Amino acid sequence: MNTAPEAVAPDEAEAAEVAAPAAAGSLALDEILSTPAIAVVPLPAAMRTARVVGVTGQHATLTLRGQAGPVDALVAPEVDPRVVADALASGDAVLVETVAGERPVIVGVLLTQRPRELRLRAGTIAIEGDEEVLIRAGSAAIRLRADGNIEVVGSRISAASRGLFRIVGRMLRLN
Numbered sequence: 551m552n553t554a555p556e557a558v559a560p561d562e563a564e565a566a567e568v569a570a571p572a573a574a575g576s577l578a579l580d581e582i583l584s585t586p587a588i589a590v591v592p593l594p595a596a597m598r599t600a601r602v603v604g605v606t607g608q609h610a611t612l613t614l615r616g617q618a619g620p621v622d623a624l625v626a627p628e629v630d631p632r633v634v635a636d637a638l639a640s641g642d643a644v645l646v647e648t649v650a651g652e653r654p655v656i657v658g659v660l661l662t663q664r665p666r667e668l669r670l671r672a673g674t675i676a677i678e679g680d681e682e683v684l685i686r687a688g689s690a691a692i693r694l695r696a697d698g699n700i701e702v703v704g705s706r707i708s709a710a711s712r713g714l715f716r717i718v719g720r721m722l723r724l725n
Contacts, residue, residue: 595649599660602638610634610656612646623654633659640665 600612600623608625623646625631637644637659645658677683683694690704709715 595647597657598646598648598654599643600646600654600656601641602634602644602656605631605634605638607631610644612644612654612656614646614648614654615643621654623656625656629656629658 598614598616600614600621603611603613603620605611605625608627608631610623610625610631611620612623613620625634626647634644634656636642643660643662644656645660646654647657648654679694679696681696685692691701692703693699693701695701
């Protein structure tokens with residue numbers, strides 16, 4: 551048995567040195583830069599933005615960004631059509647999934663600017679704070695603290711009741 555290393559021709563030695571780092575998963579920067587560019591293949595599905603022109607139930611009419619005419623689209627089952635109607639009213643964009651040969655599907659609404667007005671509408675609205683909740687508008691404020699203290703501050707505070715107006719406390723102090 552011969553244990554002496556085999557003689558390798560200089561060209562073969564250079565080829566082995568180049569192949570060794572590639573086999574190990576690391577390429578030199580000049581090798582990466584010299585590789586030819588990969589051709590871009592169009593994907594079968596894409597996400598695009600659009601503006602809502604009209605909405606009726608689970609169907610909507612859109613103008614897709616970069617496309618001239620209106621397009622009929624579906625609202626995805628997990629998207630509430632009222633949210634899409636709100637986007638129509640506020641002029642917000644929607645996120646649309648497009649697949650060649652199929653109708654576009656609205657999969658979400660994009661908030662593109664801070665709202666001037668925020669409206670919450672739900673069966674129940676809960677606002678919780680571990681330490682305190684503060685609601686402020688100008689010089690008026692309501693503060694609810696975790697220890698049970700409630701402060702109402704304003705230049706003029708009015709309270710009215712259509713029925714019994716009850717004030718209960720161990721002590722009441724007026725002025």
